[in-house]
Amino acid sequence: MKNIPRSRRSVLYVPASNPRALQKSATLAADAIIYDLEDSVAPEVKAEAREALRAHFRAHPAAGCERIIRINPLVSQWGGEDILAARACNPDAILLPKVEHPRDLIEAATALDEADAADTLGLWAMIETPRGILNADEVARLGSHSSARLGCFVVGPNDIARETGVHLAGDRKFLVPWLMQIVLAARAGGLDVLDGVFNDFADPAGFGRECRQGAAMGFDGKTLIHPSQIDEANRSFSPDETEVAEARAIVELFMRPENADKGVLSLNGRMVERLHLAMAEKCLTKANRIATPHKDIERK
Ligand SMILES: CC(C)(COP(=O)(O)OP(=O)(O)OC[C@H]1O[C@@H](n2cnc3c(N)ncnc32)[C@H](O)[C@@H]1OP(=O)(O)O)[C@@H](O)C(=O)NCCC(=O)NCCSC(=O)C[C@H](O)C(=O)O
Ligand SMILES: [Mg+2]
DSSP: OTTSOOOOSEEEEEETTOHHHHHHHTTOOOSEEEEESSTTSOGGGHHHHHHHHHHHHHHOSOOSSEEEEEOOOTTSTTHHHHHHHHHHHOOSEEEESSOOSHHHHHHHHHHHHTTOTTOOSEEEEEEOSHHHHHTHHHHHHHHHHHOTTEEEEEEOHHHHHHHHOOOOTTTTTTTHHHHHHHHHHHHHTTOEEEEOOOSOTTOHHHHHHHHHHHHHHTOSEEEESSGGGHHHHHHHTSOOHHHHHHHHHHHHHHHSGGGTTOSEEEETTEEEEHHHHHHHHHHHHHHHHHHSOOSSOOOO
16 A cells, blocks of 8 residues: 555544534545544544445545545554554555554554455554654664664644644744655655645645745655645646656656766756766656546545
């Protein structure tokens, strides 16, 4: 599951306890949806939310986008019921909150192995506590070794702020070093990595700045809280026209017969090596994937 290359530019949280949002989720152009059973669902309605999710997946057995379910921590009073309900829904992956140690993933993978030996259900991990950030490398390495299921890290800035006191305002100046540590750990473990949410959904300019910052930091995409954030995230995490044109020029240069045995070339006063060719090919693959519309999406 985790090795299928997919665009994860825009990844929208949908509270499973909100019927209107659940209904709307089937019509949106997000690359992925995270159905939430954790922090956006009050303790009193956890059971109701699980049932609503089951009904939603029964009514929509297939979707044009990736679908993930965020459960409560397995150690919580809701975790056990959540993982059973999530598994029954057959999403693409289950997102574990507040992951701090490889054993958090191993426990979840063991619970899934009992019913899903085919290994089709992925696991994603939220990195959102001080211990989780400090152990991100170990989680990425041991988590993906012990379970082929681990595919993606997701940043949780609200929990990080709550637990550390760091301020999120001011271009996330003090948070950025920790975010880069998470990006680095994810890449070293061969994982995708998603930036955290921007809470002020009525501030599109601030959101756009944060999207571009996240893209420049190496994130694959951004987690979102409101449908109005989808288009900007899709734009910011897509290669732009200039990048695509440059990528094409690099590929064309290396394709010329006279350059077949060359390792390094010059293009418009810039050095390009075969590693740049690999990057250009990756960029073009990504652009092509984005240009291919989701064929099954149920748009209104
Ligand atoms: C933030 C919101 C509570 C705002 O809701 P609301 O005031 O209802 O917004 P609007 O009136 O502007 O909504 C317009 C229509 O869009 C639908 N809508 C809104 N949000 C969503 C959504 N997330 N998914 C799908 N559809 C949505 C409304 O239903 C309206 O539809 P309609 O009536 O048919 O026109 C709300 O946006 C919201 O609840 N957002 C998600 C919150 C959430 O999931 N939080 C948990 C994840 S964030 C987190 O925990 C990160 C991490 O763990 C960390 O630590 O940082
Ligand atoms: Mg959180």
